[in-house]
Amino acid sequence: MGFPGTWMTESESMVYRVVPKCACSTIGQIMFYSDHGNYFDGDVHDATGGLHKWALEESHDPISRAVKEHSSFAFTCVRNPYTRILSSFFDKICGIQRNGKRYRGKLVPLLIQKYGIEVGGDDGKEEFDQVQSFRRFLLFARDTIRWRRPMEPDIHWSAMSGHISTFIVNGGRYDHIFFTETFKDGMQKVLDSVETRYPVKLDEVPRFNESEGHGPKRAHPVEAYFDDISMHLVYEIYKRDFDLFKYDFENPGNKLPVGEIDLDEVHAKLGD
Template sequence: MGFPGTWMTESESTVYRVVPKCACSTIGQILYYSDHGRFFDGDIHDASEGLHKWARDESKPLITANVKTHSAFAFTAVRNPYSRILSSFFDKICGIQRNGKRYRGNLVPLLIQKYGIEVGGPEGKEEFDQIRSFRRFLLFARDTIRWKRPMEADIHWSSVAGHVSTFIVNGGRYDHIFWTEKFDEGMQRVLDSIETRHRIDLAQIPRFNESAGHGPKRAHPVEDYFDDLSMHLVYEIYKRDFELFRYDFENPANRMPTGEIDLDEVHAKLGD
């Protein structure tokens, strides 16, 4: 299986396991800058040079050799399940993508037909009942994750633990896992642990939110989207994420972690 979703700097200073909706655009641009002294012009996910990616055939043997020998500092970032699934809804379901089209073609029409959701009209700009539609999307996300119907789960709402685990199962080991909610602190530890060709001042780094402007703005606080049933569904889907990465299931309003991540526990529980 190898190391899907894994990026590595060309200098091989660090290896990063991408987790969708967990600041991956900003992290990728920082890694690109650390080697080249400039940011990639465009969405870093489109970069076909300047950064090794598992999706590039020429990068696979280099990434494999580095990870298997643990030659570079390996890390990833995680995010609160409540805010992550909500972000996925507004970006991927309600939003018009950067190619000017809806995400995954017939996905949104399917959701409108089978789950009765609204997405703000053809341009995603009309008012609609965001809370009701999100809760219906949550049922769809649960169906895709638990029963793979009406389709396989999408990478943007499949669990963070699932993404993180492939790196471990296939022979990798993380040196650091940090919370996107404490981004500067977590990313600074990465930078302090590696040699970079170009110095990076995190205070001066812009946030590359490639999903910004894709869809309607969230009209309510995070906690308003989750009633008791929604919280039950979220826990059913993301139980390991809450437990391993120390997020507060009881309070959707609390986006911050409640304790430290135990790397040994993560490797033990996700390495099976």
Template sequence: MGFPGTWMTTSESMVYRVVPKCACSTIGQIMYFSDHGSYFDGDIHDAKEGLHKWALEGSQEPITRNVQQHKSYAFTCVRNPYTRILSSFFDKICGIQRNGKRYRGNLVPLLTQKYGINVGGEDGQGEFDQIAAFRRFLLFARDTIKFRKPMDPDIHWSAMSGHVSTFIVNGGIYDKIVWTESFDDGMQDVLAAIDTPHAIQLKDVPRFNESEGHGPKRAHPVEDYFDDLSMHLVYEIYKRDFQLFKYDFANPGNKMPVDEIDLDEVHAKLGD
């Protein structure tokens, strides 16, 4: 299986396991800058050189060698499951993507047909009930994750623990798990622990949110989207994410973690 979703600087100063919707664009650009002294011109997900990625055939051998020997500082980044699934909905379901089309082509028509979801018409510009549409999407997301129907789960809303675990199962060890909610503090810990060819000041780093502007603005506070049934569905899908990464299930309005992450617990429970 190898190390899917794993990126590594060409200098091998650090190794990062990507978790979608968790500051991955910004982290990738920080890694790129730390090697080259400049940011990648465009979406870092499109970069084919200047950064080792598991998806690039020539990167697989150096990533495997490094990770299995734990030669470099390895980390990942996680996010509150409530805000992550909401972000996925507004970006991937409501938004028109960079290519001018809906995400995955026929996905939104499928949701309209099978779940009665309306997200602003073909161009995404129409008015719609965000809360009602999101709660129906949540049912769809649960069906994909629990039953793999009407399709396999998408990486943008599959559980973070699933992404994080592949790295461990195949022999990787994390030195740090960063919370998106306190990104600068966590990323500073990463940078303080390593030597990079080019120094980088986090306060000067732009936020490379490639999904920003794809979809409509969220019209309500986070907690308004989650009634009792929605919270039950979220817990059914993301129970391990709440437990391992220490987020507050009981209060969707509290995006901050409530305890420190126990790396030993993460490795033990996700390494099976």
């Protein structure tokens, strides 16, 4: 199986297990800059050079070697499950993607038909009941994860622990897992732990957000989208994420973690 979703600098200074919707665009650009002294021109997800990626055949050997020998600093980044699934809804379901089309072609029409979701019209700009539609999307996300119907779960809303575990199961070990919510502190620890060809000053890194402007703006605070039933669904889907990455299930309005991540616990519980 190898190391799907893994990126590494060409200098092999650091290895990153991508978790969708967790600052992956920014992290990829910082890695790119640390080797080349400039950012990738465009969305770093589209880069086919300048970074090793497991999706590129020629990167398999260097990534496998670096991970198995633990010769590169290995890290990943996590995010509050409530804000992550909400972001997925506004970006991937309501938003128009970079190519000018809807995400995954027939996915949105299927959701409109089977789950009664509204997405703000053809361009995502019309008014609609965001709370009602999001809660219906949550049912769909649960169905894909629990029963793999009406389709396989999508990487943008499948559990973070599932992404993170593949790296461990296939022989990798993380040196650091940090929170999107305290991004600068977490990323600084990575940069302090490696030698880079070009120094990265996090205060000067622009905001890279591939989903920005794709869809309608969120009209309400996070907690308004989650009633008792939707909180129960979120817990059903993301129980392991809340437990391992120390987020507050009881209060959707608290995006900050309530404890420190225990790396030994993560490796023990996700290494099965």
